Amino acid sequence: MTDDDGKVVKTSDGTPKTCECVTENKSKQWLTGLVADITIFTYGMQTGWMSPSIQVLQGPNSPSGYPLSDYEISWIAGTVTIVAVFFCLGFSVVCDRYGRRMSLVLVAVTQAIGWIIKLISANPVCLIVSQVFVGIASAGVYTCAPLYIKEISSDSIRGSMASAGIVLQSVGTLIMFGIAPHLEYHTVLWLVTWIxxxxxxxxxxxxxxxxxxxxxxxxxxxxxxxxxxxGLEPDSKSVNASVECLTKAQEYFDTLPKISLKRAFADKATRRAFYIGLFVVSLLDFGGNFVISIYASVIIKNSGVTVRPELQALSLPAIMIIGSLVSTVTVEKYGRKPLLISSLIINGLPMAILGILLILPTYGFEIAQWIPVLCVIITVFAYGAGVLPIPYIILMEIFNFEVRAMVFGFYVTYGWFLCFLQTIIFTPISQALGMHVIFFLFSAVNIISAICCAIWLPETKGKSLEKIQDELCAR
Incomplete structure (x- = not known):
């Protein structure tokens, strides 16, 4: 931002105030953002492919030529998470060196390769290789797409556009769960490869x-x-002001030494933003929802409930879609902070109830079968409504352009590691201490996180980056 003399207006710690797109016609921003979000839609389909495909791959008419073993399936399923951990930082480099758009192109190309390899061969080695490409693409999706959305959207629709990506992810998973059990294996792959x-x-x-x-x-x-x-002319005052604003800010950054973690942390606003980012990613990826999405059938079964597999498979992504739609509609009206706090509380209480329900049968108590199902439904809804989208929206909003890609790569790497950690500790702890212990732990994480958010987290709704950074410096 510049003053009347054309000088760069700076925040309280000396960094320049950066510029947002001027807000006029928003339809082009939405259409452009949705093209970027198709990568998230494909990500939802690729993560949803594994569950309905296991029965086919292990069946007597397996496209692999023989029924795959549990060991082979575990490698095919686990490859994505392991690979994603190692490629997130690489995508942050690609974003800065070759651009946000070209990094998204790379993500989409990698997603296509993942489908094509599956289409060519169902040999377990080929399936693992295909999942390597899916893992690479998964590392890039949440590194690149949020950056692109942030930098082409106006402040007033930024949160809704980010939430729309979560809706598309859930829609992709739901479609895959809906078509995979009812269509021939290769027919499904032919349909989705074109996306x-x-x-x-x-x-x-x-x-x-x-x-x-x-x-x-x-x-x-x-x-x-x-x-x-x-939706304005290139020579309009508003457009020229935005360009001048971006140019002045870039001239300021060009006078500084090459960006590094050390220099980034020397800036008070960036340092505090980093700690906030670390906190919101931790509560997102260690709050138990990733485990529930994977082990929902086991959790419900251990509670003594019998649910038709096809109904369960379709219900979870459908509930996620409803939650994500709620987030899209409400995030710009009520703000990030209230939505995140309420979703954490709504997420944590059913997990505590699940823990209690898992204990009661050991003491001879009978429980109504609908209660564990309702608890799982509520946690999945809360995940889609706030726990999943809001941290990514906040990350989009609290960092300046110079460090945004670098820190996103770190956070996505950290998030994938936490997801991997949850999957490997769930079974051992459940067997050693009981599944209820895990859910009491997850409940505590959510409730404590809600309290910390109420005390520590700044509200970012509708605020420019410069205002957010001023508030961070004042804390």
């Missing part, structure tokens, strides 16, 4: 983000892009 292929073509048509174009010295292209996104 990332078409996505690549669409991504090549959308613009690069204005901040990245300015960073590369493409000022005229940045002006044209901003004008297109907000």
């Amino acid at each position: 990332p292929v078409v996505n690549v073509l669409l991504l090549l048509k959308i613009p690069e983000t204005p901040p990245y174009l300015v960073k590369r010295g493409k000022i005229d292209e940045a002006r044209t892009t901003i004008a297109s996104l907000v």
